[in-house]
Structures are given as structure tokens and as C-alpha cells.
Amino acid sequence: MSTLIKFKIDGVECMAETGAYVVEAAVENGIFIPTLCNIKGVKPRGSCRVCTVLVNGRPMSACTTPVASGMEVENNIAELNDIRKAIIEALFVEGNHFCPSCEKSGNCELQALAYRFQMMVPRFPFDFPVRDIDASNPKIIKDHNRCILCKRCIRAIKTEDGKSVFAFKKRGRQLEINVDPDLGELFTDELAAKAAEICPVGAILLREKGYEIPIGQRKFDKEPIGSDIEKK
Amino acid sequence: MGQKITIEPITRVEGHGKVTIHLDLKGNVNQTRLHIVEFRGFERFVQGRPYWEAPVLVQRLCGICPVSHHLAAAKALDVIVGAGTGEGLTPTGEKMRRLMHYGQMFQSHALHFFHLASPDLLFGIDSDPLMRNVIGVAIMHKDLAVQGVMMRKFGQEIIKATAGKKIHGTGAIPGGINKNLSIEERDTFLNGADPMNIDKMIDWAQAAVDFFKEYHKQNKSLIDNFAAFPSNHLSLVRKDGAMDLYHGVLRAIDTDGKKILDDVDYQDYLEYIDEEVRAWSYMKFPYLYKIGRENGWYRVGPLARCNTAEFIPTPLAQKEFEIFKAYTNGKPNNMSMHMHWARLIELLHSGEMIKELLNDPDLQGNDLVTKGTKTNEGVGVIEAPRGTLFHHYKINDRDQIEMANLIVSTTNNNEPMNVAVNKVAKDVMTGHKKITEGMMNAVEVAIRAYDPCLSCATHALGQMPLEISLYDAHNNLLDKKRS
Numbered sequence: 001m002s003t004l005i006k007f008k009i010d011g012v013e014c015m016a017e018t019g020a021y022v023v024e025a026a027v028e029n030g031i032f033i034p035t036l037c038n039i040k041g042v043k044p045r046g047s048c049r050v051c052t053v054l055v056n057g058r059p060m061s062a063c064t065t066p067v068a069s070g071m072e073v074e075n076n077i078a079e080l081n082d083i084r085k086a087i088i089e090a091l092f093v094e095g096n097h098f099c100p101s102c103e104k105s106g107n108c109e110l111q112a113l114a115y116r117f118q119m120m121v122p123r124f125p126f127d128f129p130v131r132d133i134d135a136s137n138p139k140i141i142k143d144h145n146r147c148i149l150c151k152r153c154i155r156a157i158k159t160e161d162g163k164s165v166f167a168f169k170k171r172g173r174q175l176e177i178n179v180d181p182d183l184g185e186l187f188t189d190e191l192a193a194k195a196a197e198i199c200p201v202g203a204i205l206l207r208e209k210g211y212e213i214p215i216g217q218r219k220f221d222k223e224p225i226g227s228d229i230e231k232k
Numbered sequence: 233m234g235q236k237i238t239i240e241p242i243t244r245v246e247g248h249g250k251v252t253i254h255l256d257l258k259g260n261v262n263q264t265r266l267h268i269v270e271f272r273g274f275e276r277f278v279q280g281r282p283y284w285e286a287p288v289l290v291q292r293l294c295g296i297c298p299v300s301h302h303l304a305a306a307k308a309l310d311v312i313v314g315a316g317t318g319e320g321l322t323p324t325g326e327k328m329r330r331l332m333h334y335g336q337m338f339q340s341h342a343l344h345f346f347h348l349a350s351p352d353l354l355f356g357i358d359s360d361p362l363m364r365n366v367i368g369v370a371i372m373h374k375d376l377a378v379q380g381v382m383m384r385k386f387g388q389e390i391i392k393a394t395a396g397k398k399i400h401g402t403g404a405i406p407g408g409i410n411k412n413l414s415i416e417e418r419d420t421f422l423n424g425a426d427p428m429n430i431d432k433m434i435d436w437a438q439a440a441v442d443f444f445k446e447y448h449k450q451n452k453s454l455i456d457n458f459a460a461f462p463s464n465h466l467s468l469v470r471k472d473g474a475m476d477l478y479h480g481v482l483r484a485i486d487t488d489g490k491k492i493l494d495d496v497d498y499q500d501y502l503e504y505i506d507e508e509v510r511a512w513s514y515m516k517f518p519y520l521y522k523i524g525r526e527n528g529w530y531r532v533g534p535l536a537r538c539n540t541a542e543f544i545p546t547p548l549a550q551k552e553f554e555i556f557k558a559y560t561n562g563k564p565n566n567m568s569m570h571m572h573w574a575r576l577i578e579l580l581h582s583g584e585m586i587k588e589l590l591n592d593p594d595l596q597g598n599d600l601v602t603k604g605t606k607t608n609e610g611v612g613v614i615e616a617p618r619g620t621l622f623h624h625y626k627i628n629d630r631d632q633i634e635m636a637n638l639i640v641s642t643t644n645n646n647e648p649m650n651v652a653v654n655k656v657a658k659d660v661m662t663g664h665k666k667i668t669e670g671m672m673n674a675v676e677v678a679i680r681a682y683d684p685c686l687s688c689a690t691h692a693l694g695q696m697p698l699e700i701s702l703y704d705a706h707n708n709l710l711d712k713k714r715s
């Protein structure tokens with residue numbers, strides 16, 4: 001049986017069940033810690049580092065660190081927010097993210113975080129990598145220009161018998177997401193829709209669907225990212 | 233390692249309109265060329281992209297009339313998704329798009345007249361450029377300047393209600409639209425507090441037409457003779473010959489009014505229109521195939537549309553159209569400065585169309601999208617504020633765009649603008665070896681009548697950045713002037 005423990009985020013007394021990760025414990029206490037790779041209910045990986053917090057003074061990824069009794073977490077401080085902003089800027093420059101024509105615009109978590117951290121011009125030079133679009137799968141189109149390699153699709157999209165639909169292929173700067181070509185109909189329409197939904201950016205596109213939600217009614221048109229948690 | 237190609241901004245956007253004038257041995261104007269640098273990169277950018285991105289991607293061509301590109305691309309994709317050409321959409325889909333388009337026409341024509349053209353008319357072509365701009369209008373004719381701003385705003389609000397944003401929205405999707413118009417949205421346009429309601433907008437549009445007619449009476453020789461020349465005219469018209477800015481068949485008439493193209497389905501535009509490449513210009517020169525390169529060029533835009541259409545299907549604009557037609561005894565009107573008159577009649581027509589659409593309950597329908605049997609090729613044509621706009625796409629069997637061809641209004645008007653500038657140059661330059669301020673202004677006004685999509689033509693806050701070079705018969709530079 002889990003028991004409630006006490007800890008602090010930015011000096012505010014919080015309560016959480018033992019074993020909860022800091023990101024989720026924060027949500028329960030109405031505090032938003034930004035993340036790009038974390039998904040509720042799926043084992044965390046700590047790959048994007050946007051959720052970096054100071055735990056008792058040391059930088060840790062909040063999605064992979066369980067809360068402990070008496071823990072002092074620093075989250076919303078200038079130093080960390082600048083590091084987070086730098087990570088977001090780095091993600092923008094290392095891919096080709098053209099928000100104006102992207103179907104995910106308004107629902108994109110990378111874009112929403114850039115707004116939250118008031119990114120104007122990235123501090124790093126643009127890389128403009130040469131990447132392609134893979135339209136070979138009958139259900140989805142993968143736009144590698146936009147993939148931030150967060151692994152959400154790999155971790156969350158599994159067939160009924162537990163097989164991963166997505167995997168990485170190639171290495172280093174060529175690393176890209178790939179769909180298992182042998183799955184056939186096991187990669188169902190529902191799974192394809194879920195993949196497009198959980199991808200934080202517009203790297204997984206459903207075929208022949210786009211811009212169906214009018215501007216003004218998209219997820220982050222209504223509420224900036226994190227504000228739903230902070231309202232609690 | 234990928235190769236990095238850097239395109240310097242100056243090669244993409246030319247800040248100055250460039251005109252070269254060549255004199256013959258006697259000092260007469262031999263040849264004039266208007267150089268328009270239009271970077272046609274969009275046809276390349278879209279290759280490989282999923283086809284449904286085209287309307288959102290390609291509209292970035294322009295910040296003044298993005299809606300035209302948005303809708304022309306969407307119309308081409310309607311064909312690809314099997315929704316038919318123009319008539320196949322649901323009533324809500326088609327009418328929401330029309331509302332978006334007439335909103336766009338209204339704001340763009342208001343911008344053109346009040347911000348760009350009225351300074352030339354109010355202060356005179358020879359006046360001080362420091363005053364001959366929208367700020368000058370605001371100081372000297374406050375009511376007109378305020379009307380211009382409010383009319384533009386009204387049109388932009390219509391665009392926002394249909395496309396989601398005032399500039400670069402997403403409303404039109406292949407086969408239809410992504411939203412309808414709520415009763416609340418409708419009522420703000422129908423009954424908004426003075427002056428932001430459609431009745432006031434129509435009153436102001438009527439007043440703008442009246443203003444022009446009065447001005448015309450007092451400045452006949454300027455308005456009738458400045459840069460006037462015969463040409464063919466081309467536009468879409470409704471099947472019954474009515475003016476229709478959103479959809480129709482292609483019609484072209486010659487300078488006597490004879491139909492040289494009629495009832496042409498724009499899916500077949502390539503059979504009728506060809507584009508000539510000239511070594512000295514990046515921009516192509518379209519012409520009617522049947523007539524040939526020499527004489528097959530045509531004008532597009534408000535003047536062309538008032539020439540090709542037989543009537544305007546809204547009462548106030550029709551009344552003005554009749555006056556306009558009577559002025560040339562029903563013959564085609566070839567006077568460049570009458571472009572402003574025609575534009576204002578269209579402004580009035582757009583206001584009336586917006587009112588008619590707002591009162592149509594189909595706008596509150598929920599059946600937004602139609603799809604049918606997919607094809608791999610489609611053409612979309614629309615009458616943009618500056619004239620006929622062609623979008624043509626081919627896709628592969630993986631839904632990626634393989635080919636895109638765009639003929640924008642400014643390209644269609646390439647030859648007419650060259651002819652207009654040539655005519656003005658002949659009138660004002662002959663016998664001169666120096667370029668005067670008055671000559672600069674005259675060339676600028678001629679270009680402005682066509683309202684080309686040039687960064688220079690939309691320079692509302694000052695004079696058009698223009699560079700004119702004058703060469704003698706041996707190609708020696710005699711004079712060069714920049715404004």
C-alpha cells in the first residue's frame with residue numbers, strides 16, 4: 001500500500017504517493033513541470049531533459065526521479081527556465097520546423113513550450129539538416145524534418161500482442177524513426193491515430209487528414225501549455 | 233554531409249522596381265523594360281509535401297492576398313479528392329469559401345484604393361512624395377483615411393471568421409472548409425456597432441465609387457489618356473456571363489470585344505495558355521496560344537473583369553457597371569487608370585456579396601466536406617484582387633506533390649505592365665537625357681494601376697522604391713535615378 005509523503009517544490013509544501021515521479025507528483029499539486037518525452041502511463045525515459053529540476057541542489061530529470069520524503073525540488077527558477085529554453089531552441093535549430101504550414105501547429109507541444117518560454121530567435125545557428133519525408137506506409141506519413149527523437153511512439157504504440165510498431169534505424173545524426181514493415185494490418189487505424197496524437201510534434205501525419213480543427217479551437221489556442229495543470 | 237545552399241535575401245525579394253529605358257539615335261524612346269524579380273521557389277518547396285498542405289503552404293507567397301492562393305490551391309485539391317470543380321462542394325463549404333474570398337476582395341481593394349491609389353489622385357502625380365502617401369491622406373482627408381482603415385479591418389475580420397486568422401489561416405481544406413459561421417459571428421457583421429457593420433461598409437464603398445466618378449469628371453484627360461493602350465482581356469466569368477470572382481469558366485475578349493476564348497473549363501488551361509520566356513526577365517510572359525506570342529498577351533484584374541463580364545449580379549454594383557460600360561459605349565475599356573474605377577465597382581460588389589452570404593442560412597450548416605473518387609491532378613483558378621490566378625498540382629500515388637505550376641496575377645499582367653510603362657516613358661522621356669522627379673512619378677503611377685504583387689507596389693508609407701536607368705542608342709548609361 002502506498003503512503004503519502006511530503007516534499008517541497010519551490011518552497012511550496014506538496015504531498016504525493018510514494019513511488020510517484022516528480023513530474024506527476026507536481027501535477028497532483030497543481031504545478032507544471034514542462035516535458036516533451038514523458039507520457040502518462042508509459043515508463044519514463046528522460047530523453048528530452050526539458051523537465052530538468054534541481055533535487056536537493058542537483059540537476060535531475062523530473063520524469064525519472066521518484067519523490068522522496070523531505071525532498072526539496074527547485075523548478076520555476078530563472079536558471080532552469082533558461083536551460084529549458086535553450087533545449088527547446090536547440091530542438092528547433094537541429095530539425096526543420098516550419099510552424100506556419102505544419103498540420104500540428106496549435107496542437108504541437110514543442111511550439112507550445114516555445115511560446116511558454118517566449119522563444120524569439122534561437123541562440124544557436126540553424127542547422128538546416130537535409131532530411132526526407134517517408135510516405136511509404138499506407139496509414140501514416142513520417143516527416144523526419146520534424147522528429148525530435150523523443151521515443152514516445154516507440155514506447156507507447158504497441159500491437160495487441162505487445163510488439164512495438166516504431167523503432168529507430170540508422171545511427172548518430174542519421175538516426176530516424178521507422179515503422180516495422182512486416183506488421184501489416186496489425187498496425188491498425190486506431191494505432192495510427194494514436195501515434196499521430198501522441199507525437200509531440202508533426203512528425204507523424206495521418207494520411208489525407210489535415211487542418212480539420214479550425215484555428216481558435218486547437219488545443220493550445222484555448223489554453224497555453226501547462227495552464228490546465230496550474231489552474232487546478 | 234548535405235550541401236548547404238544559402239540564398240541571400242536580395243535574390244529573393246527585390247526591394248526596388250527596376251525600369252530600363254533605351255533611346256534610339258534620335259533620342260526617342262526605343263524600348264522600355266520593367267524588370268520584376270519574382271522568386272518562384274514555391275513550386276519547388278511544395279514538391280514531396282503531402283498534398284493537403286498546399287493551401288496552407290503556398291499562401292505564404294503573399295502577405296497581401298494570401299486568401300487567393302489559399303483558395304486557388306484548395307480548389308485544385310477539390311479536383312484531386314474527387315469533390316469536383318467548384319460546384320461539387322456542400323453549400324456550406326462553397327459559401328464559406330466565397331465569404332472568405334469576398335472578405336479578401338473587400339479588404340484588398342480598400343487597401344489598394346485608400347492606401348496606395350488615393351494619394352496619387354488626391355495630391356496629383358506631380359506632387360511632393362512626402363505628402364503623396366497614406367499619412368498625407370490622413371492629414372488632409374481624415375475621413376477618407378479612416379474609412380480606408382475601417383473597411384480593410386472589416387474585410388480582415390470576415391477572413392478571420394472564415395479562415396481562423398486575418399492572415400495565413402487554414403479554413404479551406406481539400407473538398408470543403410473546416411468551420412461554419414456561428415450566429416454570433418454572423419450578427420457582429422450584420423448588426424455591429426457603427427461603423428463596423430455591412431450596411432455601413434456598402435455605403436462607404438458606394439461613396440468611394442462616387443468619389444472616383446467625381447474625380448474623373450474633373451480630371452478626364454489624365455484618367456482617360458494616362459497609359460491607355462488596347463489589349464485583350466481575360467478572366468473567369470460565371471457560365472451565364474455574370475461577374476464571379478470565386479468560380480467560373482475562362483473567357484477572353486479582344487480589344488473590340490470579340491470573344492476569343494469562351495466557356496473554357498480551366499482544367500484545360502494548358503491547351504489555351506502558354507508562357508514565353510524572355511532572356512532579360514525572370515518572369516514569364518503568358519499569352520493565348522491560339523493568337524500567338526506577338527498579339528496573344530492579355531490583361532487581367534478589375535479592368536479585365538469589367539470587360540469580360542456581361543453583368544454584375546448585385547444591384548448597386550450593376551448600376552455602376554452600367555455607367556462604366558456606357559462610358560465606352562459598351563466596348564472594352566482599355567484605359568489603365570480606369571482600373572481604379574473597375575476596382576471600386578468590385579469593392580461595392582464584394583460588399584453586396586458579403587451581405588447576401590451573411591443572410592444565407594447555409595453558412596450555419598454542418599456538412600462541411602465532400603470527397604469522391606481521387607485523381608492525381610487538379611487545377612484551381614480564382615479571380616484574385618489583382619487578377620486571374622492559376623494553381624496546378626500533380627500528386628504521386630503516395631499523396632505527395634510531384635509537380636506544381638502557378639501563374640500568378642502579376643505574371644499574367646507582365647506584358648501589359650511593360651506596355652504601360654513603355655507608353656508612359658514615350659510620353660514623358662522623349663527628347664530628355666535626364667530623369668526628372670515627374671518622370672519617376674509617372675512610371676510609378678502606371679505600375680501602381682496594376683497593383684502588382686511587388687514589395688515596391690505595396691510600399692504604402694512612402695513612394696514606391698523605383699530605379700530607372702536611361703541608356704542611349706549605344707547602351708551608354710545616361711542617367712540613373714532611385715526614389
Ligand code: SF4
Nearest residue numbers: 147148150151153199
Ligand atoms: S516521431 Fe514523434 S513521437 Fe516518434 S520519436 Fe519522433 S517526435 Fe517523438
